[in-house]
Amino acid sequence: MAEDAALATPAVSSGMTADERHWLLRRLHSLSGIVPIGGFLFFHLFENAYVLHGGGAWWKETEFTRTLPFQVAIEALVLWIPILFHAIYGLVITATSSPNVGAYTYSRNTGYTLQRITGILAFLFIGFHFFSTRGWYYATGVESTYARMHSWMIDPVYLSIYLIGTLACVYHLTNGIFTFTITWGLAVGPSAQRLVNRACVALFVVLAVVSVAILVAFRAPA
Amino acid sequence: MAERTTVLRIKRQENPRSATYWEEFEIPYKANHNIISMLMEIRRNPVTREGKRTTAVVFDANCLEEVCGSCTMVINGRVRQACSQLAEGLNGTVTVEPMSKFPVVRDLWVDRSKMFDYLKKAHSWIPIDGTYDLGPGPRVNPQEQQFAYLFSRCMTCGCCLEACPQVNDHSKFMGPAIIGQVYLMGQHPTGAMHQDERLQALMGEGGIADCGNAQNCVEVCPKSIPLTTAIGDVGGQVSRKWLRDLFAK
Ligand code: HEM
Ligand code: SF4
Ligand code: SF4
Numbered sequence: 001m002a003e004d005a006a007l008a009t010p011a012v013s014s015g016m017t018a019d020e021r022h023w024l025l026r027r028l029h030s031l032s033g034i035v036p037i038g039g040f041l042f043f044h045l046f047e048n049a050y051v052l053h054g055g056g057a058w059w060k061e062t063e064f065t066r067t068l069p070f071q072v073a074i075e076a077l078v079l080w081i082p083i084l085f086h087a088i089y090g091l092v093i094t095a096t097s098s099p100n101v102g103a104y105t106y107s108r109n110t111g112y113t114l115q116r117i118t119g120i121l122a123f124l125f126i127g128f129h130f131f132s133t134r135g136w137y138y139a140t141g142v143e144s145t146y147a148r149m150h151s152w153m154i155d156p157v158y159l160s161i162y163l164i165g166t167l168a169c170v171y172h173l174t175n176g177i178f179t180f181t182i183t184w185g186l187a188v189g190p191s192a193q194r195l196v197n198r199a200c201v202a203l204f205v206v207l208a209v210v211s212v213a214i215l216v217a218f219r220a221p222a
Numbered sequence: 223m224a225e226r227t228t229v230l231r232i233k234r235q236e237n238p239r240s241a242t243y244w245e246e247f248e249i250p251y252k253a254n255h256n257i258i259s260m261l262m263e264i265r266r267n268p269v270t271r272e273g274k275r276t277t278a279v280v281f282d283a284n285c286l287e288e289v290c291g292s293c294t295m296v297i298n299g300r301v302r303q304a305c306s307q308l309a310e311g312l313n314g315t316v317t318v319e320p321m322s323k324f325p326v327v328r329d330l331w332v333d334r335s336k337m338f339d340y341l342k343k344a345h346s347w348i349p350i351d352g353t354y355d356l357g358p359g360p361r362v363n364p365q366e367q368q369f370a371y372l373f374s375r376c377m378t379c380g381c382c383l384e385a386c387p388q389v390n391d392h393s394k395f396m397g398p399a400i401i402g403q404v405y406l407m408g409q410h411p412t413g414a415m416h417q418d419e420r421l422q423a424l425m426g427e428g429g430i431a432d433c434g435n436a437q438n439c440v441e442v443c444p445k446s447i448p449l450t451t452a453i454g455d456v457g458g459q460v461s462r463k464w465l466r467d468l469f470a471k
């Protein structure tokens with residue numbers, strides 16, 4: 001009898017248990033922060049950095065992102081769906097936290113709290129940014145030309161929103177790369193984590209400088 | 223010269239459902255007084271600073287040498303063992319509160335039994351009982367033994383849960399202590415044979431994926447247990463098990 005049981009093919013459970021679904025959602029959240037969202041943020045800063053060569057160069061070099069084959073499908077799969085998922089689930093995760101930096105003033109705890117604050121800021125900024133540029137184009141056909149971006153960047157209110165929004169995204173990504181390496185068991189011990197943390201702080205500084213330089217460059221008259 | 227005293231401002235609660243209130247007690251200074259011995263003074267003579275007779279403050283304590291974990295409280299806003307907090311070095315009014323992440327039984331006494339339930343849930347033991355002698359286990363090299371020893375010092379005190387921003391009444395997160403214990407059980411060659419069951423228990427809601435990497439746990443652990451190392455390592459173990467199951471089953 002016991003032998004029969006041992007020889008029987010193991011029951012293949014169909015469908016996911018609640019635990020497996022929870023794990024999958026958390027892992028997809030972590031992964032989506034890096035690919036595709038984090039990857040896109042790198043690319044987005046890179047393409048827009050062409051503005052440092054002038055508005056003409058910027059418009060010419062970013063041409064291909066406006067003329068992709070299957071444009072909408074690619075944007076939806078690579079950007080909208082992952083960002084919406086990461087943002088909404090990120091808000092769900094944020095709702096389960098109880099920040100306590102007041103009582104426990106460690107630098108990592110500050111990072112934990114900032115990760116949630118910059119997540120909310122990124123959510124608001126990305127929504128605003130998308131609807132006023134790409135979304136606006138789909139709704140009205142008005143393109144986000146250099147003149148349009150320039151008119152915003154010389155406005156202190158818009159410039160402040162963009163500075164806060166991009167710096168929040170950049171902080172969220174670089175701190176997220178650090179926690180990603182812990183989440184997936186890549187940086188395990190304290191000295192490995194310290195090393196990765198330092199590299200991520202350096203990356204934050206570089207990306208922050210690049211972001212500010214791009215925003216400021218849009219202030220130059222065409 | 224005025225007599226040196228310590229003022230304890232204590233958060234009190236009659237029973238698990240009643241409202242909280244604060245009372246202050248002034249205790250004459252004595253060399254080597256600690257929070258627990260001062261609470262014992264209050265028990266002997268429960269009179270508040272204003273001279274009002276009150277009930278004795280209820281608290282939990284056992285070993286009085288920071289190894290049992292039962293006297294964990296929030297002292298001046300930070301979680302720690304009350305028995306090892308000397309009056310020496312405390313100035314002004316000292317606030318003493320029960321931990322906020324556990325149900326209060328009465329006054330400073332909390333119920334930490336959920337931590338023991340987590341140990342059961344995650345199979346935090348190594349089954350070696352059988353119908354015959356299993357013989358000696360595999361040998362473990364001394365470095366690994368020493369590293370494992372760090373984790374074996376966990377006294378289930380709850381400091382790490384109290385300081386963790388992901389442990390609260392609106393999250394199911396079991397907290398870091400159990401992750402440390404799962405790491406401990408899995409690093410031993412005999413324990414490793416059952417590690418999949420433990421990893422499975424840490425996969426679901428309340429498990430390791432709910433950690434937000436605030437790393438307060440490793441800062442407050444009175445036994446200096448490398449909890450974040452365990453979180454990184456066990457996070458990798460669960461990820462690998464998940465990928466293995468995904469592609470091999
Ligand atoms: C610029 C867009 C964004 C990028 C590049 C990004 C990237 C990342 C990365 C890489 C992580 C780390 C994952 C890990 O620790 O394993 C992360 C975590 C997180 N993100 Fe985002 N994210 C973005 C937008 C958002 C938004 C809009 C929200 C919504 C509030 C959000 C909320 C969160 C939260 C709460 C975490 C922490 C999760 C945890 O520790 O368990 N993110 N993000
Ligand atoms: S690393 Fe932070 S979130 Fe994770 S268990 Fe420790 S204190 Fe909690
Ligand atoms: S890991 Fe440390 S802080 Fe947490 S319960 Fe064990 S001894 Fe206490």
Ligand code: FES
Nearest residue numbers: 284286288291305
């Ligand atoms: S009484 Fe045991 S740790 Fe304080």
